[in-house]
Amino acid sequence: MATLTDRTVALPVKRKGATSQWRTNLYGYLFISPWLIGFLALFIGPSIASLIFSFADYNVLAPPKFIGLGNYIRAFTKDDLFWPSLGRTFYMTGVAVPLGVVGSMILAILLNTKIRGVTVFRTFFFMPTLVPLVSASVLWLWLLNGDWGMVNLLLRRIGIAEPPHWFGDRKWAVFSLIMMGLWGSVGGTRMIIFLAGLQGIPDELYDAASIDGAGAWQRMRHVTLPLLTPTIFFNLVLGVIGTLQSFEASFIVTEGGPAYATWFFGLHIWKHAFDYWNMGYACALAWFFAVVIVTLTLLQQRSSSRWVFYYGAK
Amino acid sequence: MANRITRRALMKLGAVAAGGLLAGCAPKVVEVTKLVEKVVEQTVIQEKVVKETVVVNPAAIQGDLIWDTFRGTETQGKWNEERIRTFKEKFPNVKVTFRPIVAGQQEAYGKMYAMFAAGDLGDCVSFDPGLYQFRRAIANKVIMPLDDLMAADKLDLNEWFPIFIEMQKYEGKIWGLPSWGWAGFDCMVINTLDFDKAGITLPKPDEGGPSMDTIGEWARKLYKKGEHYGLEMYYMDHVLEVMTRSFGGDVLNKEGTKCLLYDNEKSKQGMKWMYDLAVTDQVVAQGEDLKPEGQGALVAGKLSMYTCGSLCTTNAALAVTDKSLCNVSQFLYPKQADGRFTNALRCGSWNVRTGSKYPEAAYQFTKHIAGREGSIGFNLFGGNGGLTRPDIFDALEGANPMYAWFKAPLANGMVINEPANSRGTEYTDVLAQYATKLMDKLNPIPFEQGLKELNDAIQKVLDLPMQ
Numbered sequence: 001m002a003t004l005t006d007r008t009v010a011l012p013v014k015r016k017g018a019t020s021q022w023r024t025n026l027y028g029y030l031f032i033s034p035w036l037i038g039f040l041a042l043f044i045g046p047s048i049a050s051l052i053f054s055f056a057d058y059n060v061l062a063p064p065k066f067i068g069l070g071n072y073i074r075a076f077t078k079d080d081l082f083w084p085s086l087g088r089t090f091y092m093t094g095v096a097v098p099l100g101v102v103g104s105m106i107l108a109i110l111l112n113t114k115i116r117g118v119t120v121f122r123t124f125f126f127m128p129t130l131v132p133l134v135s136a137s138v139l140w141l142w143l144l145n146g147d148w149g150m151v152n153l154l155l156r157r158i159g160i161a162e163p164p165h166w167f168g169d170r171k172w173a174v175f176s177l178i179m180m181g182l183w184g185s186v187g188g189t190r191m192i193i194f195l196a197g198l199q200g201i202p203d204e205l206y207d208a209a210s211i212d213g214a215g216a217w218q219r220m221r222h223v224t225l226p227l228l229t230p231t232i233f234f235n236l237v238l239g240v241i242g243t244l245q246s247f248e249a250s251f252i253v254t255e256g257g258p259a260y261a262t263w264f265f266g267l268h269i270w271k272h273a274f275d276y277w278n279m280g281y282a283c284a285l286a287w288f289f290a291v292v293i294v295t296l297t298l299l300q301q302r303s304s305s306r307w308v309f310y311y312g313a314k
Numbered sequence: 315m316a317n318r319i320t321r322r323a324l325m326k327l328g329a330v331a332a333g334g335l336l337a338g339c340a341p342k343v344v345e346v347t348k349l350v351e352k353v354v355e356q357t358v359i360q361e362k363v364v365k366e367t368v369v370v371n372p373a374a375i376q377g378d379l380i381w382d383t384f385r386g387t388e389t390q391g392k393w394n395e396e397r398i399r400t401f402k403e404k405f406p407n408v409k410v411t412f413r414p415i416v417a418g419q420q421e422a423y424g425k426m427y428a429m430f431a432a433g434d435l436g437d438c439v440s441f442d443p444g445l446y447q448f449r450r451a452i453a454n455k456v457i458m459p460l461d462d463l464m465a466a467d468k469l470d471l472n473e474w475f476p477i478f479i480e481m482q483k484y485e486g487k488i489w490g491l492p493s494w495g496w497a498g499f500d501c502m503v504i505n506t507l508d509f510d511k512a513g514i515t516l517p518k519p520d521e522g523g524p525s526m527d528t529i530g531e532w533a534r535k536l537y538k539k540g541e542h543y544g545l546e547m548y549y550m551d552h553v554l555e556v557m558t559r560s561f562g563g564d565v566l567n568k569e570g571t572k573c574l575l576y577d578n579e580k581s582k583q584g585m586k587w588m589y590d591l592a593v594t595d596q597v598v599a600q601g602e603d604l605k606p607e608g609q610g611a612l613v614a615g616k617l618s619m620y621t622c623g624s625l626c627t628t629n630a631a632l633a634v635t636d637k638s639l640c641n642v643s644q645f646l647y648p649k650q651a652d653g654r655f656t657n658a659l660r661c662g663s664w665n666v667r668t669g670s671k672y673p674e675a676a677y678q679f680t681k682h683i684a685g686r687e688g689s690i691g692f693n694l695f696g697g698n699g700g701l702t703r704p705d706i707f708d709a710l711e712g713a714n715p716m717y718a719w720f721k722a723p724l725a726n727g728m729v730i731n732e733p734a735n736s737r738g739t740e741y742t743d744v745l746a747q748y749a750t751k752l753m754d755k756l757n758p759i760p761f762e763q764g765l766k767e768l769n770d771a772i773q774k775v776l777d778l779p780m781q
Contacts, residue, residue, distance in 0.1 A: 059781055060431050061454035080774070145605045147540070168601040169756045256743075258601060259751030274424050275739045277450075277781065 050283040058280035071284035081260065081268055082285075088174065089244055089265040096178045097239040101232060103186040108194030109224070122195075125187030133184075137252040140180045141167065167254055173261040177249050190235050197231030198224070202311075229308045237300050244293055265289055376407040377675025380436030382429065384415040384422040385493060385662070386696050393696030401682045408675045410438075420739060423447045430456050430667075437670040438679055440493055443481045444660030444730065446738020450781055452484055453736065457665035459487035463677040473686070477729055478661045478702040490663035491684035492702035494692070497723045498730065499552045499623045500657030501644040502529065503609070503630050508536055508544075508618040519627075520719035522649035522656075526560050526587055529647075534597050536618040543599035546608060546620040547588065549749035551742045553621050555658040555730060558584035560647040565745075570734035571776055576769035585752075589761050592753040600753060615639035623657075624720045625699040631716060646723065655723035658730045661702060735780045744771045 029036070054071055056064035075082050111122050128136070143149050146165035155163040164172040201224065209219045247266035250256055256263035256271075269289065273282035386394040391414055398410045413436060415422045423445070429435040441451035451457045464471070471479045471488075478492040501523075509516055512535055517523055529545075536544030547553065554575075555565050563581030564574050574581045592598045599620075604611040609630045611617035624644065631642040647656040664684050666676040682688055684702075690709045692700040701710075701717075701724055710717040733741045748771050752764035 059454070060427050061450070061456060080771075142605065147603060148605060165601075165756055168603070170751070170754060171757060257747055257750055259754060260747050263747075271743065275420060275743070276737065277424070277427060 051287060053280045054283035054287050056280045058283075059277045060279050061277075064280060067280075071281045072288065074281065075284060075288065081263060084260065085263050085265045085268040088261075088263065089246065092174055092178065092246060092264065093240055093243040095175075096181055096243050097236065099178070100182055100185055100190065100243075101235050101239055103182060104188075104190040104235065105194050105228070105232065107187055108191045108198055109220075111191070112195060112198045125191065127187075128184045129188030131184065133248050134252055136180065136184055137249065140176070140183075141253060144176055168258060170259050170261040173254055173258060177246075177253065177262060180249060180253070181243075181246075190239070193235060194228070194231055197228050201227045226309045227311050230310055233300070233304050233308045237297055240296060240300065241293055244289075244296075372405045372678075373407060375405055375675050375678060377409070377437075377672030379408060379410045379438055379670075379672060379676055379679060380413055381410055381438040381679070382413045382415055382426065382436035383438075383440050384417055384419070385440060385698055386692075387414040387416055388697035389695060393691050396691055397683050397688055400687070401679055404682070405675070405678060408672070408679070410679060419445060427456075435667050437667055437672060437676040438683075439665050439667055440662055441490075441665055442493070442662035443732065444495075444662060446732050446736060446741070448481075448489070448663055448736075449484060449732070449734075450736040451665070452489055453780055455668050457489055458668045458670070458673065459489055460491075460666060460677055460680075461487050463666075463674060464488065467677070467681070469681065473705065474684075474702050475704060475724055477659050477724075477727060481659075481661050481729060482663055490665040491680055492700070493662035493664045493684065494698045494700045495659070495661030495702035495724075496623055496625050496699045497655070497701075497720060497727050498658035498660050499556050499621055500655065500723055500727070501622065501624060501627065501646050502545075502619040503612065503622045503626050503642065503644050504619040505612050505615065505617070505639075506641045506643045507615075507639070508542075512536060516643070517645050519644045519646070519716075520722055521646065523646040525648055526584075530587060530591055533591055533619070534595060537597040542616060542618070543604060543611070544597060544618045545591065546599040546604060546611065546617055547592065547753075548621055549600070549746055549753055551745050552658050552660070552730065554585075554588075554745065554749060556621075556647060556656060557588055559650070559656045559658070559728060560584060561587070562651070564731060565772075566731040566733070566776070568731055570732050573769050573772040573776060575772070576765050582765065585765055586761060589753060589764075593755050593758045593761075596755045598753075598755075600755070601750070609633055612642070613640045624701075624723070627719070628714055628716050631714075644719065650728070653726065655727045657723050657727040659724070659727045660730050662700075733776055735776065735778055737775055737778055737781055740775045740778070741772060744775050748772075 053064055055066060055068060057067045057070070058064035107125060111118060111125065131139070143151050144166035146152060146163075146168050149166070151166070152163040166172050166176040205223050205227070206219055209223050214222065245266050246264045247270060250262040250264050250267050251270070254262040256267050265285075269282050269285045272278045272285060381394070381398070383394070386392070391412060394412045394414070398412060401408070401410060415425050417425055423441070426435060426439060426441070435456070439457065441447040441457060443449075474492050475495075478495050479488070482488050482490045482492065501519075504516070506516065509532075512532075514532060514535075523529070533545035536542070551565065558564050558575070558578075558581040561580045561584040563578045563584055565581070566572065567574060575585060576582065592600060599607070599611070599617065604617060606614070608617075608620050608622065609626065610633075612620060612630055613634050613636075615636075627642060627644040634640050634642060650656055664680045666673055666680060670676050683692075686703060686705050689700050689703050689706045692698050693706065693710055694713055701707075701720055704721065704725070707717055707721055732738060745768070748764075748768040751759065752761070752768055
């Protein structure tokens with residue numbers, strides 16, 4: 001009679017650890033594959049292609065022709081708009097970012113107070129962020145019209161006989177764009193991030209400061225601001241990166257004018273890429289600008305050790 | 315179930331039957347009668363009608379064409395679909411698929427370049443000389459010459475105004491047929507009510523206009539600070555072209571290799587005329603002064619005249635809602651010494667892509683859309699201005715009598731001079747930005763300095779290699 005032992009077959013021993021790790025990894029890659037494919041095909045691939053094109057004379061219609069550093073040399077030595085547009089962009093960033101960060105911070109501090117209807121105020125301040133840029137551009141074109149705009153009508157009422165022509169004046173066009181940008185951004189995501197940062201400051205620190213006799217300004221100076229520095233740093237970095245890449249507002253509102261007054265570097269790249277079809281040259285400009293932005297970000301990162309304080313960090 | 319006739323079997327049977335029917339049809343000879351355009355002698359227009367018969371065997375022409383264009387999309391493709399339907403009636407073995415390119419003009423060319431680079435551009439396309447895209451498309455072998463196809467077809471190019479056919483030519487060959495076309499920024503679009511109130515007698519809308527000094531006086535007379543502008547000007551290439559031509563000069567030389575603004579005294583005179591009005595006397599609306607600008611300001615009674623063209627006149631007339639505020643008309647600029655009207659004729663081009671599998675079918679379709687019926691529809695319900703043929707004016711005038719004003723300037727005008735290196739968009743940007751700086755009344759700069767900067771900036775673009 002056959003017994004169980006007769007029919008016992010020696011089965012191979014599974015190495016559970018290696019197979020399950022491999023399977024776990026595989027599932028992980030499968031789950032991130034949609035993003036990974038998009039990242040490789042739509043970001044890394046085009047980035048590598050643009051780097052290659054930056055060393056070529058390429059107008060899309062004909063195959064690219066390798067010219068070495070020709071595009072970069074042209075940018076630094078022959079392009080009349082290269083340095084002015086770069087300078088204009090840095091000027092815009094140097095003015096808009098500090099104003100925006102400080103403005104958002106002050107707004108967040110005000111909206112962090114426990115008063116009645118504070119959520120309504122937060123909503124109102126956030127609403128300009130929700131207005132599409134094109135609509136906001138049309139709105140501000142009307143508001144800032146030199147002859148009939150509401151802003152100048154009010155300015156004339158308070159005694160300013162010759163108010164600026166805003167977008168129509170070379171000297172005021174950039175500032176007008178800064179104003180428009182601040183209107184849309186001060187009460188927006190940056191303010192929300194500051195609010196989150198403020199609400200992350202432990203109350204006991206304020207209690208301790210009060211017990212020690214600190215007034216409102218001293219609590220602000222010695223508790224709020226130091227503990228808000230990580231948030232300030234975060235918003236500063238993002239603000240610099242975002243403002244340096246300014247393009248939409250000048251493209252929609254002023255088309256780079258009047259007389260190149262709002263011809264920023266982002267617009268300069270776009271024009272060469274998609275209007276003039278100097279695609280190789282535009283790629284060179286874009287890569288140069290990417291290096292500039294990365295360098296600035298690294299410099300900010302390095303400087304942060306001197307003024308950014310992380311609560312609880314050793 | 316095994317004996318059931320399947321759908322696949324039925325379709326095969328149907329295909330065989332249809333094939334048999336087609337094979338049994340005798341080739342149909344199509345008689346095409348054409349009208350030859352009016353021959354122009356100075357300002358006298360003589361009509362000459364010739365009947366010419368061309369024999370075409372439409373059944374022999376086969377193809378599966380793709381038509382890529384943004385022209386006609388403004389009116390939801392009504393004209394495009396009509397052209398395809400009527401073409402199918404004539405050429406039953408050619409299928410045409412319309413692929414609308416939804417974009418502004420310059421963006422649309424960009425899309426077409428990208429499509430060409432990707433190998434996806436349609437057979438029938440449009441690269442317009444009037445918007446500086448023509449020579450680039452030829453130099454990069456995007457479009458093919460049509461001389462051989464036209465010769466085999468015995469096409470009579472006299473159907474179109476000669477000047478628009480000239481614009482289809484490059485390096486001794488002809489590369490397309492005219493699509494849109496007009497006389498450019500050839501007139502001041504005006505509100506006659508303002509002139510009547512000021513006691514100014516206007517010339518007829520289709521004759522040579524008053525002197526530039528007179529136009530300048532009118533602009534000063536009709537200006538009321540803070541209330542009303544007499545004149546609005548735009549500082550773009552075609553406006554500067556016409557303004558400098560009004561003084562006998564030009565912006566570019568005929569070859570498109572040299573900027574004439576600073577070295578040519580007559581061109582300089584034209585620029586000085588504009589500068590005096592805009593900067594010295596500050597009587598001209600520009601930039602953000604008027605909102606809405608141009609046509610909107612005119613029909614609202616806030617502006618007496620603005621630099622535009624004949625098609626703007628018809629559009630402005632249609633936009634008038636309150637006749638007590640505005641009555642639209644136009645006057646032209648002073649004629650040239652040789653009798654030509656001072657304008658800057660521009661046009662588009664219907665082309666056949668290089669490498670099309672069905673060049674003859676594509677050519678026939680191109681001829682169909684640029685023909686008389688196609689051009690009439692292009693104007694009346696296609697959302698475009700295609701005043702390229704004299705034989706369409708009877709139909710256009712029936713719809714709007716204003717079209718009668720445009721015939722003489724079209725027949726006897728001046729073509730635009732475009733940059734030889736095809737860098738049209740760089741040229742127009744540089745011109746607009748530096749001209750705005752020169753004419754900036756808020757931050758005035760000396761005329762000589764501003765004009766030199768403008769001239770040198772344009773010359774720098776002209777000196778770049780062919781794109």
